[in-house]
Amino acid sequence: MSSSASPSPSSPATSLPAQLTARVQAVTGIDPEMRPATKPQFGHFQSNVAMRLAKSAGRPPREVAADLVAQLALDDLCEPLEIAGPGFINFRIKAEVLATTAAALIPDEHAGIVPSADPQRVVIDYSAPNVAKQMHVGHLRSTIIGDCFNRVLSALGHTVIPQNHIGDWGRQFGMLVEQILDEDLDPDTLDLEGAEQLYQRANAHLKADEDFATASRDRVVKLQAGDPETTAIWRKLINVSLAGFNATYARLNVLLTDADVAGESTYNDDLPIICDDLESRGIAQVDDGALVVFVEGSQTPAIIRNQRGGYGYTATDLAAIRHRVGDLESDRIIYVVGSPQQFHFEQVFAIARRAGYLPDEVAAQFVGFGQVLGADGKKFSTREGTAVPLNELLDEANTHAAPNIALAAIKYADLSSGLQKDYTFDAERMVQTTGDTGPYLQYAHARINQILRKAEAEADEAGTPAPGQAITVLDEPAEQQLALLLSRFGEVVAEVGDSLAPHKLCNYLYELAGAYSTFYEHCPVLRSEGEVRESRLGLCRAAKKVLGQGLYLLGIDAPERM
Structure with missing residues (x-):
């Protein structure tokens, strides 16, 4: 990072x-x-x-x-x-201190997470699929990682503003609209897969027919000028795409909604303003017909406006920063984007600092991530070498386990190693309930619930209060180690919020599940008696609370049964 x-x-x-x-x-x-x-x-x-x-x-x-x-x-x-x-x-550590600390977690809604003493407004830029194209495996990591950051920072008391910077503008919309008109196609009949097939037909048409190519270029001009017919079709393509994106987000159990969408088109009116401002202040200059900024330490200039008068990603990202700082009043901006884009964002941040769009007191962080690899160690792609649609990947994982378990396997595999590393998508291995996997943590949570259900059933039968509401006796080393580890949860979450390294939370939860397993093996719970039984059930309840909250922060379901 x-x-x-x-x-x-x-x-x-x-x-x-x-x-x-x-x-x-x-x-x-x-x-x-x-x-x-x-x-x-x-x-x-x-x-x-x-x-x-x-x-x-x-x-x-x-x-x-x-x-x-x-x-x-x-x-x-x-x-x-x-x-x-x-x-x-x-x-x-004194046993009574460990007991008191662990017992405090049971009624604590946040399981020991302490709200930040300095709450901030945090913008997180993540997911960002393209209109008229299905989400593919390349969007998986951005969406999962960004969602984890959203959950963690929200839990720490920050105001999180997700920004889904979808690709909803550009020359491709000229050919898409023209193809719809050429086919006399009602765009309302399309779904996202149909829109992608339309894109493929339009692209082939563009390459084969110069008249169509000319009409497509003219259609881009009409779109930019706000032509009603063109704009109406463009908006329908966006709506079709959002419906498809939202279906995938629901499958992924992420928090993004339509309210978080702020696509490239959002900043259209600001692009000429950005260019005029940078040029008038001598930050940008015309070089071989293009408006560029020479960034210190970089041999390649950043192109703000190309020779044909078109605006590039640098201009759009600068406008986005200006909006996020000025209008959204952010204190921290996080970009969750593939590692190859690091140089681009380093240039954007440098220009934004120089122009005053990004004051020194506002943190701007690029969080790059590696690729998803197949079991053969190569880039995960179809036989034709194209990116795998994300829904196909989820379908494939679901052939190995129930959807909530398969999703846990995918998310944990993504988050549990350093983000900048590539990771191998091996669904059969990832869904195992043993070893360092998401389903192993789910199994640990379900096992705790099984013990508590049995204890509660016995209490109901005896007409006594629900057991496990207090922790008073921690004489065994395994009890003490579990309680000590439970006390660290809030600190670990705070560290993830600072470092944006979710593998630290994964490592902690895996260690916690292991400590609970050791406790379970060495300290009989239901077969113990009196105050010891009550205390051990309380420790189970505290472990359930922390493990469940930790899984939530990773975007993983915490099942009652498995």
Whole structure:
């Protein structure tokens, strides 16, 4: 990810590990670099901070460690500190602190996510399919990643403004409208697949018939001039396309709606204004008939208006930035676009900064992503080498699992590795309920629900209150590790909001599911009794809350049963 400004932190450190780190650092003056203890008898965390300080002070490490232990006032958080080996300090969070922290998650609607102390208006540019073309595999990642950012930043209390920058303008609409008129076709009878077939017929017609090509160019001029007949057909093509896009968005379970659409045509009236402004201030200049901006550090100039008077993507994106900052009053703009577009957006950001459209206090971030590869390691495409329609990819995944499980597999595979990496679409592997997969997390959630259902059925039969509303006893290491991990959820979500790295949330949830599995194996829940049973059911309820909320942020269904 490249960024031309850094966003402010989303929230203060709230997890128990973060609290511990902050308090130790306040005494030592350096990051204690807390590491999970290798064995339960060593506590929960170890630090070599005394050994590092001893080296610079020229003193024995254990002596420095003893001084630190005497200075650290952690009685409210930890058991008495221990010095181990050559000078390690062992930290064990008190069981009652772990219990209180985990118990607080049960009634918490947000499962420990702390709203940002500095809420912002955040524009996220994502998905952006083209009118009269079906969404294809290339739109999958932008849509899934952008939706995850939308959910995470909204959960952190920011005002998120999605912008679906659809391709609804350009020369292709001249040939599309002309083909409709040539065929005497009612555009209201088209669906998105039919519109794409129309595009293919029009393109072939354009190449084979010079008269048609001339008429198509003339039709573009009519569209730009607002000719009523041309404009009416163009709008119908957009409506047909939006209906198709929305059907796919529903299948993907993403939050985009028609209210989020702000296509290229939105900025038509601003393009000449942008050009005049940049040229009048000497930021842009005419070079070989084109209006260009020479960007510092770049050998290739950015073309604002070409030799024929047409406006390129740079002009449109500059107009979009000006609108998003000036009209939408954004504090942060995030572009979720394929990695090959990074150079283009670096130029756009640089020009926008120079022109004052993008003030220094507004963060502009390009979040690039890699390609979707087939099982053969090559770009995922049809036998003819064209992009696979997105609905076909979803259909193929559904042959291996139920739709909600197949979708979980796709989303988790997309989000769980670094975004800039390519990832392999192997539906059979991705839908497995074991290993680091989305369905594994769904299975963990369903298993927790099964335990709670049994406990609630027993309570109903006995006429007692619903069990698992409190956590009071955490004596076993597996219980404590699960509670400790649960406390980190809010901190992880805040980190994803800052870094825009959703794999960190995926990694956390996978670790959480593993910790729950260990707890389940070592700490009988329904077979335990009294306060221990109630406490373990409470821990199950807290884990369900966090796992369910985490899956929601990834856009993944959290099933009650599997």
